[in-house]
Amino acid sequence: MLRVREGDEEAFGELVEAYQDRVISIFATILGSQDAAEDLAQETFLRVYRARHAYEPQAKFSTWLFRIANNLASNSRRSKMRRKEVQFGTGESGPQSMRIPEKSVAEKSALMPARQLDRTELASVIRDALENLNDRQRIAVLLNKFEEMSYADIAETLELSPSAVKSLLSRARENLREHLENYLQT
Amino acid sequence: MVDKLARLTAEQRSNFVAYLDGELNEEDAQRIEQLLAQNEVARHDMESLASTWEMLDTLPRVKASEEFAQNTVATAKMADTQREWTEPEWMTEARRIGVRAIGWVLVMACGLGGYLLARSVPPTTTDAMIENYPLLKNFDSYEEVGSIEFLQKLQSNPEWQRRRVEFGQGGR
Numbered sequence: 001m002l003r004v005r006e007g008d009e010e011a012f013g014e015l016v017e018a019y020q021d022r023v024i025s026i027f028a029t030i031l032g033s034q035d036a037a038e039d040l041a042q043e044t045f046l047r048v049y050r051a052r053h054a055y056e057p058q059a060k061f062s063t064w065l066f067r068i069a070n071n072l073a074s075n076s077r078r079s080k081m082r083r084k085e086v087q088f089g090t091g092e093s094g095p096q097s098m099r100i101p102e103k104s105v106a107e108k109s110a111l112m113p114a115r116q117l118d119r120t121e122l123a124s125v126i127r128d129a130l131e132n133l134n135d136r137q138r139i140a141v142l143l144n145k146f147e148e149m150s151y152a153d154i155a156e157t158l159e160l161s162p163s164a165v166k167s168l169l170s171r172a173r174e175n176l177r178e179h180l181e182n183y184l185q186t
Numbered sequence: 187m188v189d190k191l192a193r194l195t196a197e198q199r200s201n202f203v204a205y206l207d208g209e210l211n212e213e214d215a216q217r218i219e220q221l222l223a224q225n226e227v228a229r230h231d232m233e234s235l236a237s238t239w240e241m242l243d244t245l246p247r248v249k250a251s252e253e254f255a256q257n258t259v260a261t262a263k264m265a266d267t268q269r270e271w272t273e274p275e276w277m278t279e280a281r282r283i284g285v286r287a288i289g290w291v292l293v294m295a296c297g298l299g300g301y302l303l304a305r306s307v308p309p310t311t312t313d314a315m316i317e318n319y320p321l322l323k324n325f326d327s328y329e330e331v332g333s334i335e336f337l338q339k340l341q342s343n344p345e346w347q348r349r350r351v352e353f354g355q356g357g358r
Binding site: 013024025028029037042123127141145146151180181 | 242250251
């Protein structure tokens with residue numbers, strides 16, 4: 001990143017290549033779409049690039065990068081929810097527009113406990129369970145699980161204290177267990 | 187003697203996750219290990235937390251598309267180039283000052299225009315009366331004289347001027 005700050009364009013390319021899969025994976029888990037994940041990941045790297053002259057190597061680069069990613073993910077989810085509210089508001093006007101939402105894989109599978117889930121279905125169930133977490137819990141879980149970040153690093157990324165991260169993760173994993181324990185045998 | 191099936195406290199549960207993550211200090215970790223050795227509920231709890239955590243490995247890890255890095259670097263460069271093509275800072279400042287100056291000139295022009303417009307409007311009867319007040323005040327006397335030529339001659343007469351000063355009449 002220091003090379004990027006000094007204007008080394010090649011270094012920026014190397015930086016993107018080094019972190020792209022990790023950032024896209026986090027976004028893909030949150031958003032459930034690779035295209036949307038790549039769009040947000042690109043915006044994350046562009047923000048890094050735009051802010052390169054102001055970069056101070058006081059903290060780890062990865063915590064800075066994931067802090068930007070976290071902000072973008074939260075904004076994206078908020079605007080997605082607003083869009084849903086608007087659609088719901090406009091769709092309420094007539095009885096013909098009412099539609100029973102399709103059951104999620106988790107709900108469908110709960111009706112068939114004996115059925116063995118395949119890997120894709122199980123991933124969908126886990127994604128549903130992650131959906132039940134709040135934004136902070138979700139990103140903390142993903143950083144903890146897939147980035148193997150310490151509580152101190154997660155705290156820095158989310159701008160929280162390490163003790164707050166400890167209780168955040170404890171609640172999150174308790175919540176995940178509640179949603180997933182029926183599938184532990186599968 | 188510790189109850190093998192004793193319920194866990196909120197703090198113990200909270201420490202379980204930190205224990206699994208290796209985030210507890212030595213003392214707290216030992217306390218958890220002791221609890222696990224003695225309490226079946228704790229063991230079951232810890233086991234299910236760990237298993238649930240392992241389930242997350244099922245989530246597919248996504249790989250970036252081949253052109254992602256190339257596109258991102260190109261977009262960043264393009265955005266940089268666009269910024270370079272836009273005007274430099276001094277020009278922005280000069281434009282800002284220019285706009286302000288034009289604003290002030292317009293305000294002053296409007297003021298001057300208003301003043302000239304007000305002047306070009308014909309005076310009202312009241313304005314005329316105020317302007318000609320000294321004449322109107324003595325109108326009856328002037329009418330008695332009956333001749334403007336006489337009054338003009340009188341005004342230009344030095345003796346009349348001297349007398350007026352003496353009597354303290356500065357007006358017309």
